[in-house]
Amino acid sequence: MPPFIIIASTRLTVGLISSLLNILTNLGVVVWDLGLTLFNLVAPLRPADRVVPAGCPGAGGRWPEYIPPKEGDSRSACPGLNALANHGLLPRSGRNISFRQMNAAIRSTFNFAPTFCFFVPSYMAGLLGKSYWTDTLDLSDISVHNGIEHDASLTREDTSESPHQGEPCERFINELLASGTGPGGNLTVADLSRISGKRRTEAKSNGQFTLSAFHKLFGSSNSGTLLTIFGGRVQDLRPILLEERIPEGWQPRIRNPAGLTLTAFQPTVLGIELGIEEEAS
Template sequence: MPQTLDSPHAIPDDGKNHDFKPCDKAHSRGPCPGLNAMANHGYLPRSGTNIGFFALKSGLQQVYNLSFPLAAFLSGVALAACGRGFFFRTLDLEALGLHNKLEHDASLVHQDAAVGCPFAPKEVDQKLLQQLLTYAAPGHGMTLDDFARVRHDREAQLQVPLTEQLEKNACAEAVITWLVLKQEGSGEVPLGQLRQLYGEERLPDGWKRPKKPIGLFEALGLVKALIEKVAKLRDPWKQS
């Protein structure tokens, strides 16, 4: 890992090997680059299967410095929506691709699910990734306003609008990405880091997790703000 153990941004050392290893065909992966990256680095089972609540919650805290409440909330939602077994107690990453559960059309870097297909594509569409990166101003990274414009433009191409809940899911993904990767001071996500996390599903070279834990209410507030930004782009006269 690029961080040193004495860095305030370092991922806590658990004594395991966390070198990046691309998944193979036997591994379970879904359309969430952040969780796929965790599995590709061994912070989740590299197989991507049989992931329990505590393993998922702890991994989100360890790697991305999500607070306990936020990590627990996201883990609980994922298992409740896509888990299997008694009380949905384990998760395979590929199950996150179940169409219109948590996954949705108008993804930032994935094609929409084919008509009648229960799963969305888990492979990153490189064309969509390149389009995403063009939303940043020249010489700058991605701001939250840039993510709002991407979300607006992707959703504008849909024949059937996203439900209110799926739009929240879509905006939550963008918000968590921004909170985890944004640089202190500028509030911008470096394009190279976004390309590696989304395009290669690996932790970016030189990436440092946020100094302070990312809180649940902080994230929820920004999701609401991003939804409002997208709504204003649809209707510039809309009042917040």
């Protein structure tokens, strides 16, 4: 058999095996997530002031020192990940972070479910052509356009307007925080739908606007964390989004012992996305 046929056959086999493993992994995550969701239905909630496990940074609301990034540090389009680095829960440089290290920090800090904490870094790894199990990344790596980062963000300018996706857009964030109509001015599902529709309409004018159906849902997922993990509370979101700092005394608003599962998260995401109205360009 000619060598080029052997090479092509080998590559095809490896590709099929990889695809099969991905399917089995995703099925396993779905089953695992459903089990955690059912467990949360019957398990008692954690005390509001003791959501972060004892012995972990942030237990009792006592967070490690906040130090803003210095020149040369790597930051991403995700305020939550940047906050982890700013508090030393991930390497403060934002560089050479393993995906498994990211998983553990997200889990203990924000009380996302283990499935959530595995799936998102694993997706990032695949997007970057890296191995979740053995490779590392810099935070700026995940700001690749139309990967995790996307146009019409509520906290970042579009890449066509600003290449610095690690920097919060104060104007957008202040508008977001001022849009709350809930008790005390807190954010609601309807608020996030309305402000997302406004951002998408405005962003269409940038001349290079792209926003696939997938990234629309991803954007609504990002918005959904503001309502779930942070309870829509503007007082907490202000330092998180503007300074990328965890407020002293803060604890995740999701108190279920298994954390926020992918299954339980979907109604919030769909509620935001289905309520978005975009004006025609």
